[in-house]
Amino acid sequence: xxxxxxxxxxxxxxxxxxxxxxxxxxxxxxxxxxxxxxxxxxxxxxxxxxxxxxxxxxxxxxxxxxxxxxxxxxxxxxxxxxxxxxxxxxxxxxxxxxxxxxxxxxxxxxx
Amino acid sequence: xxxxxxxxxxxxxxxxxxxxxxxxxxxxxxxxxxxxxxxxxxxxxxxxxxxxxxxxxxxxxxxxxxxxxxxxxxxxxxxxxxxxxxxxxxxxxxxxxxxxxxxxxxxxxxxxx
Numbered sequence: 001x002x003x004x005x006x007x008x009x010x011x012x013x014x015x016x017x018x019x020x021x022x023x024x025x026x027x028x029x030x031x032x033x034x035x036x037x038x039x040x041x042x043x044x045x046x047x048x049x050x051x052x053x054x055x056x057x058x059x060x061x062x063x064x065x066x067x068x069x070x071x072x073x074x075x076x077x078x079x080x081x082x083x084x085x086x087x088x089x090x091x092x093x094x095x096x097x098x099x100x101x102x103x104x105x106x107x108x109x110x111x
Numbered sequence: 112x113x114x115x116x117x118x119x120x121x122x123x124x125x126x127x128x129x130x131x132x133x134x135x136x137x138x139x140x141x142x143x144x145x146x147x148x149x150x151x152x153x154x155x156x157x158x159x160x161x162x163x164x165x166x167x168x169x170x171x172x173x174x175x176x177x178x179x180x181x182x183x184x185x186x187x188x189x190x191x192x193x194x195x196x197x198x199x200x201x202x203x204x205x206x207x208x209x210x211x212x213x214x215x216x217x218x219x220x221x222x223x224x
């Protein structure tokens with residue numbers, strides 16, 4: 001079983017739509033959670049951290065459900081510039097120095 | 112821009128050859144991690160270097176090795192290249208207390224023929 005599982009998509013949505021991505025992780029001891037964004041043929045960049053209480057950054061909302069080992073990312077009012085691959089990322093345990101990445105979910109926002 | 116640089120940007124090698132990839136970390140970052148990203152996959156952790164010592168390793172064979180220099184720059188060496196080694200190799204720098212916040216370089220795209 002993979003450490004982090006994501007629906008690879010692709011998700012094709014019209015501008016202005018709301019879209020949600022989900023991710024599950026296998027290690028219940030995982031400590032930290034993130035969403036990274038990766039544009040085509042570019043490096044991943046941190047989009048936001050995910051906290052147990054949920055957190056919001058503008059049009060982006062991240063949620064964590066530790067009981068279900070489930071992470072989500074909601075994008076409201078999608079823009080063309082949101083087109084990218086969104087990577088769910090987990091730090092597997094306290095003191096760990098590596099990150100586990102999901103395969104990514106590809107989003108295309110259509111005019 | 113993260114300030115992390117990698118060289119070369121692209122590289123073509125043949126099976127059995129050896130390759131060295133280079134990374135300069137963001138100013139002030141003394142921890143460097145290397146990842147392999149195959150097409151259509153997420154990055155996979157290879158290893159991390161901190162203060163010139165290997166500080167954790169993923170599920171990669173010994174023919175993947177590395178170095179870190181006193182200026183915190185780093186090298187990834189891969190011996191006896193295999194076709195499956197074709198991938199984007201990403202370097203990420205961070206501070207040890209903020210390992211979760213990793214800043215990635217643009218990557219080196221390696222093709223093994």
